[in-house]
Amino acid sequence: MKLLSVKSAAAVAMTSALLLSGCANKAVVSYGDAQAVETTDINFGSTDLQKVASQMTDSLLASPVVGTMTANTRPIVFVERIKNKTSEHIDTESITDSISTQLLRSGKFRFVDMTRVEAVREQLNFQNVDPLVNPNTAIAFGQQVGAQYMLYGNLSSIVKSNADKADVYYKFTMRLMDLKSGLVEWADETEIRKTREKSTFGW
């Protein structure tokens, strides 16, 4: 009996050693899929960003109003911003970047970038004022094209939690306004619900 317990104790020790050496404390680096669904926690994550951007782009491109708008011309749009009304810090420029990139890629819209106006002004100033630049090659002021439409939106959230459960609801609204008439030509919203519950597995 005593021998058995010594034997099994040795076996346990060996297995534990295997367990520890086999899995623990081994840093493994691997490349993941940047577009796969990520469920690390319920905060706004890459999947939410991609879902929102892709749904808004699809909705805009498929809308009948946009169909007539883009039938013969490529309207010029500027992205105002997405107001972050959630309790989290979210880089909403990243969402608008994705949306404008996908819209540009579709070949149906053209964009002016308001975030780089100062840089453009600086460059044109340099070209027109600095004696280093050949005046014949300098781009004259007053030739840029004005935007016809403004893209803007809101991101809001409702967060609820108790001891066992946390629930977050995001609502993303986006609108396209005709700057000449002030009419909102297109609007859509998308919702995301994420829930965290305690796993049935104890660990």
Next chain:
Amino acid sequence: MKYLVPLLTILLVAACSSRPTTSGIGVEQASQQYNQQLIVNNPELGKKLAITDVKTRQTNGLTDVVVTLASQYKKSQYLQYQFTWYDADGFVIRGNHSPWQPITLFGFAKTQLPGLAPTANAVTFSLAVREVSTEAQEFED
């Protein structure tokens, strides 16, 4: 004590296989012949899920598609799907325009997965559906 050794061994085997299940089911539209081909790489998921219909049309000059996904399982399924688009020559459309989208399919429910071509030259597609990888999967074989 008697059961401790086998238990630890099971833990050892289970804890180390931390590779998520990434196979699923899908549909592939080969060329423009509209001969949809259903692919089931994960028979276990294939039993719980079925693709019952594929519809395509043109919306604003872009290929618009809906794939009907039907659950054959009583519990909710947490799934993700991804469309991949190809041009007329079978080249994949570059860019990260169609990420994996999460979807919760309730028991025996039916839903349409919508996909819109990112550009006008994207004419054919393939769709992949798989489960969202969870920690629980790590304990399956």
